[in-house]
Ligand SMILES: NC(=O)c1ccc[n+]([C@@H]2O[C@H](COP(=O)([O-])OP(=O)(O)OC[C@H]3O[C@@H](n4cnc5c(N)ncnc54)[C@H](O)[C@@H]3O)[C@@H](O)[C@H]2O)c1
C-alpha cells in the first residue's frame with residue numbers, strides 16, 4: 001500500500017502550528033510527494049524570535065545540570081526513533097537508508113557530547129597586578145541564536161548547532177532547508193517530548209528562506225547566526241549580520257584535494273577516496289573534489305579505483321543493496337553533467353561507471369575521469385555529485401601549490417606511508433580539516449570548520465561550544 005504524505009506543523013513556542021499555506025516535500029528518488037509542511041512567513045519568523053527571547057530569560061538561568069538532563073532525554077528519544085528518523089530522511093533527501101541511520105547516530109553524537117560538555121563551561125581567575133583586585137572571567141550564553149541549515153545533512157547540521165547552543169544556555173530559532181523539513185520537525189518532536197520549555201527551540205519551515213531569515217538578521221534580539229550552506233549565501237548573511245553586529249559562524253563550501261603520494265598504500269587510498277567521494281552521492285562539503293595522484297602510481301591507482309567504482313550500486317535509498325541514491329534535484333544533476341562535459345571537451349578521459357536503470361529520480365552514475373587539468377570546471381568549483389576527477393602530479397611542492405590555490409579551505413586528504421610527508425602535508429595544507437590516511441574525519445569531539453572562504457568558526461568539540469558563549473571580565477576590587 002502506498003504511504004500517505006506526512007503532514008506536519010512548524011514548531012513555535014512549544015506548539016506544532018498548522019498554516020493555510022503549505023508546501024510539498026518531494027522524494028528525489030521517485031518524484032512522489034512525501035509530505036506537506038507550513039510555508040512560514042515573516043510573521044512566524046518574528047513570533048519565533050519573540051518566543052525565543054522570552055524563553056531565554058529563564059533558560060539562560062538554568063543550571064548546566066538541568067540543561068544536560070534535557071539534552072540526555074532528547075538524545076534518548078532520538079535514539080529510540082532512529083528507524084523512523086532515518087527512513088524519513090531517505091525519502092526526503094535520497095541518501096541510502098544505512099547512511100541515513102549513520103547520519104542520525106552522528107547527529108545524536110553531538111547531542112550526547114554537548115549534554116556532557118554543558119557541565120564543563122569553566123570560567124577562569126587571572127592573577128591581578130595589585131593586592132586589592134581579583135580578575136574573574138565568566139562565560140555566559142550569547143542569547144537568541146538563528147540556525148540556518150542545508151539539505152545534505154538534514155539532522156546532523158541541526159544538532160551540531162543546536163546542541164551546543166542549548167548546552168550554553170541559548171535559545172534557538174531554526175530554519176531547515178526547504179528540501180528536508182520533515183527530519184527537522186521529527187527532531188523537534190523528540191525535543192518537545194524530552195520536555196524543553198516552550199520557546200527554547202523553534203523550527204520555522206518555509207519555501208521562502210530570505211523572507212524568514214531576513215527578519216532574524218534585522219532583529220537585534222538575535223545575537224548570533226550560525227549557518228551551514230553555500231559560500232554565496234554565507235557571504236550574504238555575513239553582510240546582513242553587520243548591521244546589528246551579530247556573532248557569525250559559517251560552514252560553507254569546499255573543494256577538497258585528495259592527495260595520494262608515491263608511497264601510499266593503493267588499496268587503502270582507493271577505500272578512502274571511494275568513502276570520501278561517494279558518500280551521500282558526492283553531496284558533502286568535505287567530499288574529495290580534486291584527486292591528485294603521483295604520476296608514478298597513476299595506472300595501478302586508476303585501475304583499482306575504477307574497479308571499485310564499478311561495484312557501486314545506484315538506486316532508491318530504501319533498497320538495502322544501494323550505495324548511491326539520487327542527487328537532490330534537477331539543477332544538481334545538470335551541474336555535475338556540465339562539469340563532466342566540460343572536462344571531456346578539454347581532454348579528460350572518461351572511465352564509464354556502473355549502469356543505472358531508473359526511469360524516474362535524479363540519478364547519476366558515478367564516473368571517474370583521468371588526465372584532468374586545473375583549467376577544468378571540476379577542479380575549480382565544488383562538484384557536489386558523483387564525478388571523480390583524477391589528475392597527476394610530480395612533486396610535493398607542486399601539488400601543495402595546486403591544492404592550496406583556491407579560495408576554499410575546508411577539508412583536505414593525504415594518503416601516504418611516510419611520516420615525514422604526513423607531517424609536512426598536514427602543516428602546509430591551508431585547510432581546517434586534514435585527513436591523513438583517513439577519508440572520513442568528522443566526529444563530535446573534534447573541531448569541524450574551514451579556512452578562507454570555506455567559513456568562520458568551528459562546530460563540534462569544546463571549540464564549538466565557545467561559539468555560543470560570551471566572555472565576561474569581572475574586575476573585583478576589595479574595598
Ligand atoms: N562546511 C560545512 O560544514 C558544510 C556542511 C554541509 C553543507 N555545506 C555546503 O552547503 C552547500 C549545499 O547546501 P545548500 O545547497 O542547501 O546551500 P544553500 O546556501 O543554498 O542553502 C543553505 C540554507 O540557506 C537557506 N538560504 C538559501 N538562500 C537564502 C537567502 N537568500 N537568505 C537566507 N537563507 C537562505 C536555504 O534555505 C538553506 O536552509 C554546499 O556548498 C556545501 O559544501 C557546508
Ligand SMILES: N[C@@H](CC=O)C(=O)O
Nearest residue numbers: 152153284285286442
Ligand atoms: N560531511 C560533513 C557535513 C558537510 O557536508 C560532515 O561530515 O559533518
